[in-house]
Amino acid sequence: MKxxxxxxxxRRQLSQSGLADTLYRATQRAVDKxxxxxEDHAEWERRRDHARQIKLHTLCRIDELLAQFIERxxxxxxxxxxxxxxxxxxxxxxxxxxxxxxxxxxxGKSMVSEEIALNPALEAAGIEVTESDLGELIVQLLGQxxxxxxxxxxxxxxxxxxxxxxxxxxxxxxxxxxxxxxxIPPRQRSAIARDLTLAARRFLQRRFLRAQLGFSGANFLxxxxxxxxxxxxxxxxxxxTTLPRVHVxxxxxxxxxxxxxxxxxxxxxxxxxxxxxxxxxxxxxIGDGDGRHIILxxxxxxxxxxxxxxxxxxxxxxxxxxxxxxxxxxxxGGHGYGGVYSGPIGAALLPHLGGIDAYGDLPFASSLCGAxxxxxxxxxxxxxxxxxxxxxxxxxxxxxGEKLIARAFAWLIERPAWFAAAATTYPLAQSxxxxxxxxxxxxxxxxxxxxxxxxxxxxxxxxxxxxQRREEER
Amino acid sequence: MRRIDELLQRLRDASAALxxxxxxxxxxxxxxxxxxxxxEERVCALGPDGESxxxxxxxxxxxxxxxxxxYPERLRAExxxxxxxxxxxxxxxxxTEAHHLVARSxxxxxxxxxxxxxxxxxxxxxHVVVASVDRVVMTLDQLPPLARGAKTxxxxxxxxxxxxxxKTLVIPAHGPCRTALYLVRGTLDFGALVSRFFSSxxxxxx
Numbered sequence: 312m313k314x315x316x317x318x319x320x321x322r323r324q325l326s327q328s329g330l331a332d333t334l335y336r337a338t339q340r341a342v343d344k345x346x347x348x349x350e351d352h353a354e355w356e357r358r359r360d361h362a363r364q365i366k367l368h369t370l371c372r373i374d375e376l377l378a379q380f381i382e383r384x385x386x387x388x389x390x391x392x393x394x395x396x397x398x399x400x401x402x403x404x405x406x407x408x409x410x411x412x413x414x415x416x417x418x419g420k421s422m423v424s425e426e427i428a429l430n431p432a433l434e435a436a437g438i439e440v441t442e443s444d445l446g447e448l449i450v451q452l453l454g455q456x457x458x459x460x461x462x463x464x465x466x467x468x469x470x471x472x473x474x475x476x477x478x479x480x481x482x483x484x485x486x487x488x489x490x491x492x493x494x495i496p497p498r499q500r501s502a503i504a505r506d507l508t509l510a511a512r513r514f515l516q517r518r519f520l521r522a523q524l525g526f527s528g529a530n531f532l533x534x535x536x537x538x539x540x541x542x543x544x545x546x547x548x549x550x551x552t553t554l555p556r557v558h559v560x561x562x563x564x565x566x567x568x569x570x571x572x573x574x575x576x577x578x579x580x581x582x583x584x585x586x587x588x589x590x591x592x593x594x595x596x597i598g599d600g601d602g603r604h605i606i607l608x609x610x611x612x613x614x615x616x617x618x619x620x621x622x623x624x625x626x627x628x629x630x631x632x633x634x635x636x637x638x639x640x641x642x643x644g645g646h647g648y649g650g651v652y653s654g655p656i657g658a659a660l661l662p663h664l665g666g667i668d669a670y671g672d673l674p675f676a677s678s679l680c681g682a683x684x685x686x687x688x689x690x691x692x693x694x695x696x697x698x699x700x701x702x703x704x705x706x707x708x709x710x711x712g713e714k715l716i717a718r719a720f721a722w723l724i725e726r727p728a729w730f731a732a733a734a735t736t737y738p739l740a741q742s743x744x745x746x747x748x749x750x751x752x753x754x755x756x757x758x759x760x761x762x763x764x765x766x767x768x769x770x771x772x773x774x775x776x777x778x779q780r781r782e783e784e785r
Numbered sequence: 786m787r788r789i790d791e792l793l794q795r796l797r798d799a800s801a802a803l804x805x806x807x808x809x810x811x812x813x814x815x816x817x818x819x820x821x822x823x824x825e826e827r828v829c830a831l832g833p834d835g836e837s838x839x840x841x842x843x844x845x846x847x848x849x850x851x852x853x854x855x856y857p858e859r860l861r862a863e864x865x866x867x868x869x870x871x872x873x874x875x876x877x878x879x880x881t882e883a884h885h886l887v888a889r890s891x892x893x894x895x896x897x898x899x900x901x902x903x904x905x906x907x908x909x910x911x912h913v914v915v916a917s918v919d920r921v922v923m924t925l926d927q928l929p930p931l932a933r934g935a936k937t938x939x940x941x942x943x944x945x946x947x948x949x950x951x952k953t954l955v956i957p958a959h960g961p962c963r964t965a966l967y968l969v970r971g972t973l974d975f976g977a978l979v980s981r982f983f984s985s986x987x988x989x990x991x
Binding site for chain 1 (some may be wrong): 788789791792793795796797798799800802803804805806807808809811812814827874875889890891892897898899900901903904907908924925926928930931936937938939940941942943944945946947948949950951952953955957958959960
């Protein structure tokens with residue numbers, strides 16, 4: 312998926328029939344539930360401001376607070392590691408596996424583990440890796456990347472998952488659920504989805520019990536208590552972090568919050584923004600560190616921290632709400648962004664974390680409508696960050712074709728005679744836009760507006776005469 | 786250690802030029818309703834098809850009587866109490882003492898020394914939770930710090946669930962699908978409750 316431009320990926324995604332409908336249904340449902348939940352949450356807006364201030368406070372004192380976290384976590388028995396980049400993080404993870412003679416790993420959902428490409432590294436070392444989140448398991452079996460920050464299999468229809476489970480988990484549809492033809496009849500969809508989920512549960516239960524090491528991310532790291540916090544609904548993360556004798560958690564330093572007392576605010580904001588729930592079914596605030604490792608990751612984050620215009624992007628809590636409301640995401644889906652993080656926040660973050668060369672076009676994947684900023688639970692003005700990226704790209708490019716056109720137009724509009732003359736060539740431009748190869752990319756999906764019968768100056772002169780006539784009549 | 790210092794140095798340098806922003810302090814939430822009534826409403830709404838249950842009993846004896854009546858199969862079924870699981874597998878029932886309850890989110894709070902001690906809330910089909918009514922707070926903001934000796938806190942606010950396939954809600958994903966919450970007025974004696982509940986001789990509640 313990498314190496315291609317946003318435009319290539321977007322075209323490929325848009326050409327997939329049904330994708331936009333699937334995405335729209337799933338994202339709108341999450342947004343509707345979120346809106347319904349915040350209706351009886353009178354202090355919601357005050358909460359958002361509160362959370363933003365806590366996060367910005369944390370970032371400006373991150374060195375002291377992280378040092379405090381490390382000290383307290385070590386006192387709790389955690390082994391704390393720091394990884395400056397992805398390669399180093401993989402090396403630490405592999406070393407822990409080797410030290411404990413681990414051959415089977417069970418994983419809870421973690422975007423950071425995607426960011427550092429952990430699974431391929433573990434598999435190359437001969438370790439069996441099983442994703443235990445249902446959506447993650449599905450995309451793992453398909454050999455795909457997650458398509459949404461919190462809903463990895465959001466882009467798939469039941470039919471596709473049925474085929475996958477038949478091939479990979481030797482799944483057989485019970486006789487009462489069999490159907491004719493290729494598409495599952497509407498009234499059977501949820502029954503089949505339910506049975507597929509139970510099949511995955513049976514498969515995963517065996518994997519939970521035999522794994523020697525559980526791998527997870529972290530939603531929050533608490534500085535004053537040295538504990539890490541994990542949110543989930545399935546209980547797969549609790550099983551992954553409780554049953555195996557070794558647990559490794561990996562997290563960016565941006566997951567830090569100062570105090571145990573700050574946690575409640577984020578527990579209110581994250582699940583509601585993500586799925587509309589008041590709280591996820593499970594929250595684990597883990598402080599019993601014996602046998603547990605924490606890998607703190609930088610991987611480009613400290614460079615973003617030094618960017619005084621954009622550092623607030625590090626306050627993102629990965630709820631995915633901005634994707635759910637984004638008109639671009641709803642059409643091209645997570646895979647259209649070509650990176651680990653998707654949606655508006657991905658478009659703003661990836662050029663920082665993955666480089667402008669690879670991701671510099673992502674900030675253009677936005678209508679700048681601002682829906683992302685108004686839903687963001689920690690108040691990041693995401694669309695403004697995207698706009699700033701565009702300005703930065705423009706400055707870097709120097710004089711562009713667009714700028715030359717704007718200059719020519721500025722010259723023309725100051726000279727009425729020339730402007731009038733140029734206007735008469737407009738019908739020509741209309742035909743040219745379809746013929747000239749340079750313009751065809753633009754014109755293939757758009758029509759230039761029809762030429763009005765009058766120019767604006769002629770129209771205003773007519774109006775003036777008309778008004779005068781009416782006044783004289785009176 | 787060297788790498789940790791290096792990371793901290795990087796962060797010191799990078800954050801040096803950032804504007805200083807104060808911590809906003811605690812977040813105040815107005816108490817608007819009776820927490821017990823809201824807790825009942827929320828806990829019952831958590832289960833699938835309203836399957837979860839909620840009861841308030843007068844004292845420890847009444848609780849024992851109620852539990853014996855609600856779980857007549859108690860001595861034949863497999864139970865996990867705390868972290869006491871006989872073998873690594875999934876069980877029919879789990880019995881747990883909740884340290885706190887949060888009304889607004891219908892949350893059961895367990896404070897444990899090790900995450901493993903919460904197995905009774907995890908590898909079971911049905912989770913039976915007992916607690917004292919004094920332990921109910923309105924919102925997460927009002928939760929007291931962890932109990933003495935506890936290092937890990939688990940919050941449970943619903944059945945194990947997933948909606949990863951076409952947003953179809955499926956319960957359970959891995960953990961329990963039903964929660965039964967019993968509240969006692971006054972102080973709960975969990976140790977005594979457990980030994981009496983599982984003793985076959987003590988038939989009465991007195």
